[in-house]
Amino acid sequence: MFNEGNASMNGLLGRKGANLAEMVNLKLPVPQGFTITTNACRRFYEEGKIIHPAIEQEILEALAALEHLTGKRFGHRENPLLVSVRSGSSISMPGMMDTILNLGLNDETVAFLVQNEANARFAYDSYRRFIQMFGSIVLDVDGNLFEEELERMKLNSGVELDSELNANHLLTLITTYKEIIVRETGEPFPQNPHTQLMMAIGAVFGSWYNQRAMIYRRIQKIPEHLGTAVTVQEMVFGNLGSTSGTGIAFTRHPSTGNNELFGEFILNAQGEDIVAGIRTPHPLSILKESMPDTFEQFRKAAHTLEQHYHDVQDIEFTVEDTRLYLLQTRAAKRTAAATIKIAVDMANEGLITREQAIMRIDPASLMPLMQYKIDPHADVHVIGYGMNASSGAATGIIVFDAEEAERQHRTGHSVILVRQETTPEDIHGMVASAGVLTTRGGVTSHAAVVARDLGIPSVVGCESFKVNLAERQLHTDSIVLQEGDVVTICGSTGRIIHGEVPLVPPTFTEEFCTLLAWANEYKTLAVYGSVNTPQEARFARKMGAEGVGLCRTELMFMDPVRLPIVARMMLAHSKRERRKALHKLIPLQKQDFLGIFRAMAGCEVTIRLIDPPLHEFLPNPATLALEIERARVAGDEDLLEEKEALQKRIDILHELNPSFGHRGCRIGITYPEVYEIQTRAIAEAALELKAEGITVYPRIIVPLVSHSREMKVVRENVVETLEQVFSVYLDRIDILVGAFVELPRACITADKMVEYADFLTFGTNDLTQSTYGFSRDDAEGRYLAYYLDNNILPENPFSVLDVDGVGELIKIGIERGRKTKPDIKIGVCGEHTSEKQSVRFLQEIGLDFISCLPHRVPSARIAAAQAAILKTRKPK
C-alpha cells in the first residue's frame, strides 16, 4: 500500500510508486493505491511471463485494502472502484511503457457513472477509452482499428473533435469496439474486473520489453534487470466538466531554470491528453483564473515537494470537480542551461550544498551550451513560430518520419524531424536528428520532454504549419516545403527559419561561470586544452584551460594550401626534396606556434611532433586515377607524367594498415629532418616571444613511441637542434621533451622510457586501438555497433575508458614511470578526458592533468571536480 512505502524504496517500488508513497507520507492529496514491486516483475519473467499465484493472492489482498480505504468496491454496480494501472521503473522512462486507465469499467459498472444526462457522455467516453487501451495494449489488437472507427464515427456524425461526440455516438462505438475485439482475438472483451486487472498487470510487466522501451534503455544505459513496478491507483477524473481538468507543472522552468511555477493545464480532460500532445494545453494561469483556491492549494503542494526533495519537481495532477489530486512527482528533466541555473540558485538559497550543485551536473549534458546560436544580427526569413521546447539552434533538411531521419543521418545529413506530434516509437529518429519540430502539442508533450532529455533543439506546437504526409510536404498559408528542404529551428525562441543561417559562438550565463569557478575550488587535476590553432587556443583559455596538453601539428596542415605541400613532403624521393617542402611549411607553422604561445602566455604548451597516418594526407587513389585518365584524354604529357609518378610513389608507400603504419616517431627517426625543422620552428617562436617579454613554457612530445631507444634517438636529435637554435639566438629557454604513450609496450616499459622523457602523456585513443587491436575507423562502423547492441561490450571503449584493459596499462605505466622518476608529471590526452566515469578513474590512479578539445573544457572541469569530491567522500 502507498502508506507502507517511501521515496528511498525507489529500487523496489519504481520511482512513481516510491514518490506516491512519499507524497502520502507528506499528507498531500493523492488517490489511494498500491504498488506491485519490481521483484514481482523479475519473478514474472522468471516464471515465463506468468504472475505467480502467491503474488496474485497478495494483489487481491491489496485490492481489498484499497476497497476498504476508498469505500468503493471493485466490479460493484453501486459505487464501483475504478483504477489506473501504470508502469514505473526506478529510472524514469517517460512514455516508454504502457498505462491503462479506467480499469474496472464494464457493461454494469459503467451504468453507475451514468447518473445523469451530462455524465452519460463522460461515462461512455471513459469506457470507450478503456476498451481501446485494453484492446491495443493488453489484447494486442492493432490500435489503428479502433482509431479508424473513431474517425468514421466523427465523419458520419459531422463532428471534428472527439469531445464533440455525444453519448449515443460513444455507446455505438463501444459496441463496435467490442466487436473488433471478438473478431481479432476470438474472445469477448473481459467483463470481469479481476480478470481485467490481472491481464493489465501482466501487460504492463510485458511492456518492459517492448521495442521503444528497449531502445530507450539502450540509449540511456538503463540496465535490463531493473524491471518495472506497477502502480494500481484509484481513478480520479479530470474529464467531469468545466470544474475538472488535468495538468503538468514544474516547480521551476525546465527550459530556463527560472524560479517560477510553470506548467500547463487542460480543462475537462484526462491525464494522457497532455502527454500525448493530442490537445494543445493552456498555461497554468487558466487554473489560477478558473479555480483560484485549487490553484493556491496546488502552489503550496508544489513548494512543499520541492523543499522536501531539494530538487525541481515535475508534477502530474488532476482536478476532479475542484478537488486537487497529485498523481505523480519526479525530479524534472531539464535543459542543460536550466540544470546549471537551478543547481547554482539552489546552492545560493541554501537548499543544497555547492558540492551537491556540482554533482548534479552531467558533464556530457553541457554540450548543448557549447552550441552556436543564431546570429542576432543575421537577416533571417522567419516562416513560423512554435513553442520554445528545448534550447539551441539546428539547421538541417526536413524529414517526416523516424526511419527517414535515421537514413539521412547515416548518409551524413543534418536532419530536422518534423511530425504532427512525436510518439515513443519515434525515439530512434529523434536520436538521429539535429532538431525536432512538431505542429501540435505543448512544452510538456513527448517531443519536448525527450528533446530536452537528449539535449537537442526543439520547437513544438507550430500550429500554422500543416504536415502533408502523403505529399511529403510541410506548408503554411504562404510557403510549401518539400522533404529535403533546409530549415533552421531555434529552440530558444521558437522561430522556424527558411534555409541555413549564420550562427555565433556561445556566451555563458553568470550561473555557468559561478559553477565553473566552484568546480575549480574542488578539482585537483589540471585541465588543459587540445588545440591546433591560435584561435582554438584563445577559445580554450576562455573556457578555463590551464595550458595546452596537445597540439597535433599534422592537423595544422589540413587546409587547402598546406595539404598539397605536406603530400609533397611525404612523397619526396630524397632528403633534398623533403627539405624543400618542409621549408615552405615551417614558416607557416611557426606563425601558428607564435599565436598559440601568445594565447597561452604563462601556461605550458605541449606540441606534438608530426604524427601523420599516411593515408590521411595522400591524394585519394580513385581521384588520382581519374585525373590520370583525364590527362591522357587531353593529351597533356607533362601532367600525365607528373600524375603517374605520383601514383607510382603512392603505390610504393601504400600500407595495408596505416593506423599502425609508418607514422609517429617512426617518421622522425627515418626522416630526422622532419622533426629537426619542426623543433627549430618551436624553439624560434618561443625565443622570439621571450624577447618580447612574454612568458612561454613550450613542451615537445614524441608520438607513438614503443621502445625507449626510439625515445633516446628522437630526444638526442631534438636536444641537438635546440642547442643550435639557442646558439644562433644567443639565448636559451627550457623545453621539456616528453613521450606520448599510446602503445602497450610503452606502458609496460615506462620505467625505461622515462630515462629519456621529462614527462609522460597517455594517448587513450590510440592506446585503446592498440590494446583491443581495433582499428577505430573500421570498428565503429561495423562490428563495434553489433557488440554494443548485443551487450558484448558494455560501452564503446573509445568513449568510456576501458578500465580493466586500457586502464590497467595506464596504471602500470604510471607505477613504472614513477619508480624511475617519482615526481614525473603524467597526463592523459584522448577523447575520454571529459567523460565522467573515465575522469573519475584517471583521478583515482594519480594523474596530474587531462587535456581535451576546447569546447569540452567546461565538461572536463566539472568531471574533474566531481572526481575530486567523490575521492574525498570515499570511505576509508
Ligand code: PEP
Ligand atoms: C591518442 O591517441 O589518444 C591521441 C590523443 O592522439 P590522436 O588522437 O591524435 O591519435
Ligand code: MG
Ligand atoms: Mg594517437
